[in-house]
């Protein structure tokens with residue numbers, strides 16, 4: 340068994356040091372703006388050693404309390420990954436929204452929340468990290484889309500890093516975000532790998548699928564209506580046994596590693 344940290348590799352990086360380039364600077368993918376936000380290039384984060392070092396500036400956010408979770412950026416990674424982790428540096432201006440929601444493509448056109456992040460400092464780059472595996476790993480394979488968008492607080496308003504001296508919220512659509520060193524780490528998930536031998540035995544109302552440990556600490560379980568497919572990922576399994584309910588349609592199973 341190898342350790343989790345050792346297996347994760349950098350799969351895509353955006354360093355935003357080439358103005359106007361939307362492609363990843365390392366790996367394969369593209370970034371685009373969302374919700375009417377426009378992009379510009381501003382001074383980069385100190386963590387980026389490159390010279391010149393610029394960042395992706397985002398401006399033109401929605402009016403206070405409107406168009407929630409619509410404004411920001413979307414990163415599309417070519418390929419599918421498991422154990423995906425996102426890290427980036429973000430800088431919010433004094434009047435910009437200081438709450439970020441990270442959303443991942445649910446595979447059916449919808450997006451699912453992977454986490455919300457509150458930036459505590461204004462006008463300084465702060466490092467952010469988020470494990471996306473909890474929401475991404477149960478999903479099927481395909482292009483991976485991850486959004487970073489402005490989110491409201493419990494009061495329905497876009498929060499800022501700090502209030503005015505009189506306690507009021509200084510949020511303004513003129514506020515600016517800067518993103519830099521957006522790094523995705525993970526394990527490349529191949530569409531279907533060689534299946535492991537699976538033994539099947541009845542258990543109550545379902546089936547117990549058992550397979551050998553192989554040289555892995557996680558496995559992908561696939562289902563299909565026939566032995567020729569189409570094979571659909573039923574999720575990542577961290578054990579060598581899965582209990583499946585009887586399914587009239589999905590009658591074939593395979594397990595691959597990872």
Ligand SMILES: [Ca+2]
Pocket residue numbers: 354355356383384387389392393394519520
């Ligand atoms: Ca940079």
